[in-house]
Amino acid sequence: MERKPYVDKYYMTEVDSFEDSIYCHHAMMGESFIAEHAHQKGQFLYTEGGIVFVKTEEKSYFLPARHYIWIPGGIKHSIHPSSPEVVMRNLYFPKFDTDTSFFDKVNIYPVNDFLIEFIMFTNRWTGNIFPVEEPKYSIAKAFKLILPEVSQTELPLALPYPKHEKLKDIVSYLEHRIHENISFKMLANEFDVSERTLARLFQRELNMSFIQYYTILRMLTALKLLLDDKLSVNEVALRVGYNSLPTFSNTFNKIIGVRPSEYVKNKNLLF
Structure with a gap:
């Protein structure tokens, strides 16, 4: 064509x-x-x-x-x-x-x-x-x-932009340390806020919980990394902070709708 x-x-x-x-x-x-x-x-x-x-x-x-x-x-x-x-x-x-x-x-x-x-x-x-x-x-x-x-199933392949200055810094922190498994408690301590205040900040500003935001961020990053032929599924899992391959695979499947191994196998057909 x-x-x-x-x-x-x-x-x-x-x-x-x-x-x-x-x-x-x-x-x-x-x-x-x-x-x-x-x-x-x-x-x-x-x-x-x-x-x-x-x-x-x-x-x-x-x-x-x-x-x-x-x-x-x-x-x-x-x-x-x-x-x-x-x-x-x-x-x-x-x-x-x-x-x-x-x-x-x-x-x-x-x-x-x-x-x-x-x-x-x-x-x-x-x-x-x-x-x-x-x-x-x-x-x-x-x-x-x-x-x-x-189109019965909409996919949460989107992240809202934070407008709150502290939340912008928090999101940037998560993006730059995507390979780490950052807990909610660790994040609250890093930015010197209470867990209750941080939870309210995510819900009020982004209309989702910290774990929802963080999980989608990691899965979207994983999607980008899976397009790199040099990386295995296991390497991608580690790059986005998952030490357990089954846990990564199950989470990816829940968010994206297909297992990472299937996505890699089919990506050439899809493109």
Whole structure:
């Protein structure tokens, strides 16, 4: 397939040119990042050939292989791929009367074989698809309609940004010592706060407990490390502070939805 680079910044100029069209674009990134922007249409984004971070004003989302992200219209976001060679498959949809609350929030979902086949089917489309273009428009609209049906499990592949200054320092501390198994008590002592105060800080500022935040941080870091062919699953477990491989594997499976050994085995197929 021909993979056009993002030289025309189409997402800034063309996506919303026609209110009722569905816009389709498959392309190699061709650049190191897409700067913050927003569009009126909701965006379905699936990537191949690498991993992608999608950053909104509230959170940083990690989009791995075999997953897609839904970004509602009006949400400011920037896109940061692991390399300019990442292929992005985008479908931008106007609002429909049939839309449910599913389409109101940013989320990441796994992609099953059926949806992959449908995604590849859309590769034949480029640019605007108008309501008068039947059956093409109805098929494209059906793509959006089936998303809630095939996306029952949202994955917590995102971390909120702390705004509290002390919490920023705490999060940075955790990130830079990801290889250590830092306990809640150790963290409270390091920053000279009571465990009760620290627990309230995480819950109030990030809407999750320390252990929830720390576990997701470690698993997202593990996902990135597993893309490095030089590291075994056991080495990755140690790099994110797990001395027990079964514990790491079980935690990874609970958060990501697949065991790390399976993810490594399938990653070449996914890319």
